[in-house]
Amino acid sequence: MILGTGRAVPKRVLTNADLEKMVETTDQWIRERTGIERRFIADDKDTTSALCAEAGRVALQAAQLPAEKLDAIILATVTGDVTFPSTACYVQEMLGATNAAAFDISAACTGFIYGLSLADSLIASGKAQHVLVIGGEILTRITDWTDRATCVLFGDAAGAIVLGPGDGQRGVIDTFIKSDGRLTPLLCMPGGGTKVPYDVAVAERLMFLKMEGREVFKHAVTAMGDAAEHILTKNNLTAADINLLIPHQANMRIINATAKRVSMPLEKVYVNVQNYGNTSAASIPLAMDEALENGRLQPGDRCLIVAFGGGFTWGSAIIQF
Numbered sequence: 362m363i364l365g366t367g368r369a370v371p372k373r374v375l376t377n378a379d380l381e382k383m384v385e386t387t388d389q390w391i392r393e394r395t396g397i398e399r400r401f402i403a404d405d406k407d408t409t410s411a412l413c414a415e416a417g418r419v420a421l422q423a424a425q426l427p428a429e430k431l432d433a434i435i436l437a438t439v440t441g442d443v444t445f446p447s448t449a450c451y452v453q454e455m456l457g458a459t460n461a462a463a464f465d466i467s468a469a470c471t472g473f474i475y476g477l478s479l480a481d482s483l484i485a486s487g488k489a490q491h492v493l494v495i496g497g498e499i500l501t502r503i504t505d506w507t508d509r510a511t512c513v514l515f516g517d518a519a520g521a522i523v524l525g526p527g528d529g530q531r532g533v534i535d536t537f538i539k540s541d542g543r544l545t546p547l548l549c550m551p552g553g554g555t556k557v558p559y560d561v562a563v564a565e566r567l568m569f570l571k572m573e574g575r576e577v578f579k580h581a582v583t584a585m586g587d588a589a590e591h592i593l594t595k596n597n598l599t600a601a602d603i604n605l606l607i608p609h610q611a612n613m614r615i616i617n618a619t620a621k622r623v624s625m626p627l628e629k630v631y632v633n634v635q636n637y638g639n640t641s642a643a644s645i646p647l648a649m650d651e652a653l654e655n656g657r658l659q660p661g662d663r664c665l666i667v668a669f670g671g672g673f674t675w676g677s678a679i680i681q682f
């Protein structure tokens with residue numbers, strides 16, 4: 362079950378009006394196509410590990426769990442501090458989680474659901490008791506600020522949950538994860554790995570997130586709808602059995618389409634994309650933490666989460682709070 366949640370965002374805010382001064386765009390275009398109004402962006406000194414550690418610390422406090430009691434830290438990110446070691450290892454050091462295994466997961470915007478699924482399996486199998494799952498990104502470091510089709514979409518944040526054994530009533534009811542590696546070119550950062558030498562990657566501007574927006578949009582709508590429908594059907598549940606749907610916060614139009622697909626009324630859908638933009642792996646735990654804080658999620662509630670991201674990857678989970 363979820364013992365505690367936390368979130369962290371950088372201090373700096375970038376509004377649509379700020380973006381109007383940087384690229385040829387308008388506040389109206391961004392709002393109409395995405396629903397986004399502002400996003401938090403990291404300063405030069407901010408690191409993904411520090412944001413993730415801050416979110417993790419808050420989640421541990423909420424769970425009233427000392428960091429030494431963690432058996433694992435699973436960190437979902439595509440913007441880790443360095444290629445290796447894992448960002449999770451930096452976070453482990455920052456938190457003093459001396460007894461934890463620590464590793465990263467790369468599943469883009471679905472990373473948190475992948476991490477949740479794995480954490481739940483570790484706990485269910487008895488291999489772990491307490492697992493910290495974090496989704497954290499500084500996407501603005503891989504944003505091409507000359508590409509108006511992508512730079513208006515993303516923001517930086519971290520969200521975290523502490524997972525412990527269920528009590529028979531509360532906990533992760535089910536998770537579902539999928540991917541389709543045939544679609545990698547549609548959303549990726551082509552440089553920065555071993556495929557293209559660094560000097561070539563920098564010279565050819567391959568160190569930035571690249572996206573075929575329209576194609577990604579179509580796949581996201583289908584996959585998120587499929588994932589939500591699949592997990593409800595598999596568990597003999599309908600929208601009426603769900604108190605809150607927390608979809609990955611990429612775009613208001615994708616959120617609306619997902620809700621419609623499973624006949625979920627919009628008042629049961631959590632939306633904060635207007636304030637943060639797309640924060641990839643951070644978006645669902647961030648929204649979950651906010652929803653618990655502002656009362657949209659209450660003890661006893663059943664929550665459906667669903668996400669889609671680069672890879673492509675997609676997935677869903679049902680959690681009883």
Ligand code: COA
Nearest residue numbers: 386387390394470509510513574575577578611612669670
């Ligand atoms: N401001 C103003 N105009 C813009 C713009 C911006 N920031 N970005 C693109 N445009 C222009 C395009 O150049 C194009 O102009 P043209 O018709 O003269 O060629 C026009 O707007 C339409 O572009 P298109 O890409 O077809 O727009 P769209 O309706 O598909 O919206 C996205 C673009 C990116 C908002 C939309 O495709 C989307 O949300 N995709 C999914 C993105 C996503 O969520 N990714 C992460 C998944 S986890």
